[in-house]
Amino acid sequence: MAAMSMFLIISTAWAVIALALLIVAWWLASVGRIVPHRNIMILLTVGAWVFILNYIFVQRYGGEFGSFPREYVPWMALHGSLGLVPLIGATCLVVGRLMAGRNKFSTHFNRHHKAYGRTFILVWFFTHLGGIFNAIFLR
Ligand code: HEM
Numbered sequence: 121m122a123a124m125s126m127f128l129i130i131s132t133a134w135a136v137i138a139l140a141l142l143i144v145a146w147w148l149a150s151v152g153r154i155v156p157h158r159n160i161m162i163l164l165t166v167g168a169w170v171f172i173l174n175y176i177f178v179q180r181y182g183g184e185f186g187s188f189p190r191e192y193v194p195w196m197a198l199h200g201s202l203g204l205v206p207l208i209g210a211t212c213l214v215v216g217r218l219m220a221g222r223n224k225f226s227t228h229f230n231r232h233h234k235a236y237g238r239t240f241i242l243v244w245f246f247t248h249l250g251g252i253f254n255a256i257f258l259r
Pocket residue numbers: 146149150154157158161162165209210211213214217218230233234236237238239240241
């Protein structure tokens with residue numbers, strides 16, 4: 121029980137912070153302040169990976185956390201699947217920028233950075249809203 125509430129507290133706080141940072145990073149990019157934009161997006165992408173790996177770890181070793189009510193299973197599956205889109209997408213955008221000019225992969229993602237970025241931030245945003253919803257109803 122303790123592990124679960126701790127996880128929910130930290131993940132809800134992270135979701136709220138990440139929601140704010142997503143908006144700030146988007147705004148920074150749109151006004152051409154690229155260095156803070158890059159730094160925030162790298163932070164959020166690394167943070168997302170830490171969150172997911174920790175989530176899997178808690179699921180595996182956190183005891184009763186695995187047994188949330190059955191009626192939540194489809195919703196959790198949707199939330200998790202949706203979350204994978206910005207997780208993998210953001211990773212591609214970050215890796216693309218870090219490897220700029222070195223391969224077709226980065227050329228593709230850099231050429232369409234804006235379109236991909238806007239899409240992933242939007243899906244990411246709703247994934248965090250879903251996460252906050254989970255934290256309230258799975259408490
Ligand atoms: C998590 C990954 C990222 C996402 C989701 C993302 C998202 C975005 C978005 C939505 C825009 C367009 C802003 C607008 O609407 O005008 C943008 C622009 C930009 N971003 Fe990112 N970004 C990410 C990572 C990075 C990184 C790591 C860099 C490294 C420098 C970077 C550099 C830029 C630049 C230079 C622009 C200006 C437009 C362009 O050159 O394509 N972004 N980004």
